[in-house]
Amino acid sequence: MAKRVNNEPLRALAEKMFVEEGMTAKAIAASIDVTEQTIGRWRKGIQGDISWDEKRKQYLTAPHNIKKILMNELGDLAEGKESKLDVKAITEVRKAMEFLSETISAQVVMAVLKEFDSWMAVQDPEIAVSFLEWHKLFLLYKVQQEQ
Structure with missing residues (x-):
C-alpha cells in the first residue's frame, strides 16, 4: 500500500506565494520543489474552493x-x-x-450624527439630549443592515 503524503502545508504556502506575493506558478514550483502541473491543479481550487486567481483578485482589491x-x-x-x-x-x-453604493455606512452615519449632536448641544442642549436615544437606535439599525 502506497504511503499518502500530506501536501497541505506545501499547498498553503504555494497559495500564499501566488495570492499575496504575486509569484508565478513556475517560480513557486521551483521554490518549493513541486511540478508546475501540481501548482496548476492547486491553482484551480480544491473541493469547491475558489481558484487562486479569484483569491488574488480579491486580495488585490481589498x-x-x-x-x-x-x-x-x-x-x-x-x-x-x-x-x-x-x-x-x-x-x-x-x-x-x-x-x-445605495447605502451609507454606519461609520459615516455615526460621524455625521456626532457632528450634529455637537452642533445641536450649542443650539439647544435639552433637545440635543433628547436626540441621543434616537441616534443610538438608528445606528443599531444601520449596523444590523450591514450584517
Missing part, C-alpha cells in the same frame, strides 16, 4: 491593499519620482463606486 498601494504611490511622489498610477482612472472608479 481596501487595505488599495490603501497600501496609494500610500506607496504618495511616498514615491513625495520623493520626486514619477507617478506609476493613473490617478484620473482611480478617481473615476471611486466616483462610480460611490454612485453605485
Whole structure:
C-alpha cells in the first residue's frame, strides 16, 4: 500500500506565494520543489474552493491593499519620482463606486450624527439630549443592515 503524503502545508504556502506575493506558478514550483502541473491543479481550487486567481483578485482589491498601494504611490511622489498610477482612472472608479453604493455606512452615519449632536448641544442642549436615544437606535439599525 502506497504511503499518502500530506501536501497541505506545501499547498498553503504555494497559495500564499501566488495570492499575496504575486509569484508565478513556475517560480513557486521551483521554490518549493513541486511540478508546475501540481501548482496548476492547486491553482484551480480544491473541493469547491475558489481558484487562486479569484483569491488574488480579491486580495488585490481589498481596501487595505488599495490603501497600501496609494500610500506607496504618495511616498514615491513625495520623493520626486514619477507617478506609476493613473490617478484620473482611480478617481473615476471611486466616483462610480460611490454612485453605485445605495447605502451609507454606519461609520459615516455615526460621524455625521456626532457632528450634529455637537452642533445641536450649542443650539439647544435639552433637545440635543433628547436626540441621543434616537441616534443610538438608528445606528443599531444601520449596523444590523450591514450584517
